[in-house]
Amino acid sequence: MLAGGLAAGVGVGFAPFGHVANAMARNVSSSTIGAGDAAILRFLAAAEILETDLWQQYNELGGVQDKELPGGSGSPLYREALEKLDEDMPQYIHDNTEDELTHETFINAYLESRGAEPVDLERFRTLPSSKASGAQQIGRLTNLMELTVDTSWWTRYRSHRKNPDFGDTFPQAVQGLVEGKFPAIPRSDKDLKPKNHIQAIANTAGFHFGTIEQGGTSLYPSLAQRVSDPEVLRVVLSIGPTEAMHLQTWADKAGNAPPLTDPTNGLVFPNLNEKPFGGEEFKTNLIMPEPTIFLKKSLPICSIVRPTKTQGAAMGAAEALTADGLFIGQSKEFFEALKELASAADAATRE
Ligand SMILES: [Fe+2]
Numbered sequence: 001m002l003a004g005g006l007a008a009g010v011g012v013g014f015a016p017f018g019h020v021a022n023a024m025a026r027n028v029s030s031s032t033i034g035a036g037d038a039a040i041l042r043f044l045a046a047a048e049i050l051e052t053d054l055w056q057q058y059n060e061l062g063g064v065q066d067k068e069l070p071g072g073s074g075s076p077l078y079r080e081a082l083e084k085l086d087e088d089m090p091q092y093i094h095d096n097t098e099d100e101l102t103h104e105t106f107i108n109a110y111l112e113s114r115g116a117e118p119v120d121l122e123r124f125r126t127l128p129s130s131k132a133s134g135a136q137q138i139g140r141l142t143n144l145m146e147l148t149v150d151t152s153w154w155t156r157y158r159s160h161r162k163n164p165d166f167g168d169t170f171p172q173a174v175q176g177l178v179e180g181k182f183p184a185i186p187r188s189d190k191d192l193k194p195k196n197h198i199q200a201i202a203n204t205a206g207f208h209f210g211t212i213e214q215g216g217t218s219l220y221p222s223l224a225q226r227v228s229d230p231e232v233l234r235v236v237l238s239i240g241p242t243e244a245m246h247l248q249t250w251a252d253k254a255g256n257a258p259p260l261t262d263p264t265n266g267l268v269f270p271n272l273n274e275k276p277f278g279g280e281e282f283k284t285n286l287i288m289p290e291p292t293i294f295l296k297k298s299l300p301i302c303s304i305v306r307p308t309k310t311q312g313a314a315m316g317a318a319e320a321l322t323a324d325g326l327f328i329g330q331s332k333e334f335f336e337a338l339k340e341l342a343s344a345a346d347a348a349t350r351e
């Protein structure tokens with residue numbers, strides 16, 4: 001059901017001339033946008049399509065399936081493990097999923113309303129679904145079953161001396177997650193036990209949520225700097241901060257992931273409030289961004305999104321998602337298409 005709904009939202013079924021007429025009636029720009037702005041919006045549309053696909057998989061098993069987000073019927077033991085991070089996790093997963101779906105649908109419709117080509121990735125919907133009870137059996141764009149999760153956003157937003165735009169690097173919150181391939185959803189019902197195994201899968205998801213949303217939080221301001229049309233800028237500046245709202249929530253919830261060792265593979269979730277962790281870089285209640293260096297070290301520190309360097313931002317995002325393991329199993333054509341969208345966005349300059 002949702003797969004069809006998504007397909008209908010991507011590149012087919014729109015009436016571009018109707019959109020233009022509506023836009024004029026509301027006194028919204030209807031003129032054609034430049035190639036650079038279109039390329040930036042097209043990369044963002046692709047990123048949102050991929051985000052929707054991964055969030056939908058989380059929602060089918062761990063979120064709330066309803067009229068807004070049909071598909072799947074939930075995995076009670078996975079959901080219970082997620083609820084250890086916060087009892088409202090299923091609602092938050094639902095709402096993040098819905099937000100991504102509207103980002104995707106809006107940006108593609110907006111592209112068409114301004115005379116530009118929308119993005120359609122349906123031909124790449126070739127990856128398998130989880131075999132766990134509760135998941136739909138449909139083709140997916142992303143793979144949540146072999147993730148290598150970079151959790152350095154955790155310490156990056158707690159550092160007041162370092163900024164990735166200055167070339168600084170940051171320690172991982174969960175070192176093990178970057179040293180292997182781990183499922184963030186149950187791959188089958190076999191993954192539902194033992195207890196610390198399904199909890200480790202839910203913990204992995206809990207950190208992955210933040211990894212994904214910090215990417216969006218940086219991507220929008222990074223690309224906004226090269227947008228030319230004022231209304232396209234308004235679109236980018238209005239969607240970007242919602243990614244930061246997601247990040248803020250997940251930064252809080254990940255801190256509640258129970259410390260444990262997964263008995264099936266040795267993956268360790270440490271107690272981040274205890275030595276050798278703890279302090280400003282790890283403490284779980286420091287969920288607001290620490291101020292840090294920005295633009296020039298001679299300027300006062302400032303609480304900011306980081307990174308926001310615009311050069312190569314789209315390719316950086318594509319590479320980070322790839323390094324995450326999200327596209328394991330995807331075709332050569334998929335990577336070529338993603339690279340092409342990213343290169344075009346990174347070639348855009350402000351007119
Ligand atoms: Fe989004």
Ligand SMILES: [Fe+2]
Pocket residue numbers: 051100212213216243246
């Ligand atoms: Fe997002």
